[in-house]
Amino acid sequence: MDVVVKPIEPGELVGSLDSVVVVVTGGTAPALVNALFDWLDSHQHVDTVALSVTADATGEHLELECGPAGDAASVLAAVRGLIG
Structure with a gap:
């Protein structure tokens, strides 16, 4: 995992991560989602x-774009469709 930190811009949440990079397989996709x-x-x-x-x-x-918990199934389906 790589954590990328950038300077905080006006309007951004203080102390939040900009991005996290992870390796996902078809088997680990459900855990990530x-x-x-x-x-x-x-x-x-x-x-x-x-x-x-x-x-x-x-x-x-x-x-x-991931939002409400109701999106979880569609996000998992999209990720699995891409990575198999």
Whole structure:
């Protein structure tokens, strides 16, 4: 995992991470999606987060905005569809 830190800009949350890079496989995708939505549920001040997924084998890229817990199944389906 790589943590990328950048200077805080006006209007941004203080002390928040800019991005986290993780390796996800078809087998670990459910754990990532569950952890992401658990985090969103516990941080009520955050409406959405951006999820960027690139398939190593094909180079295909997917950009998703993740929000309410109801989105979890569709996000998992999209990620699994990309990485297999």
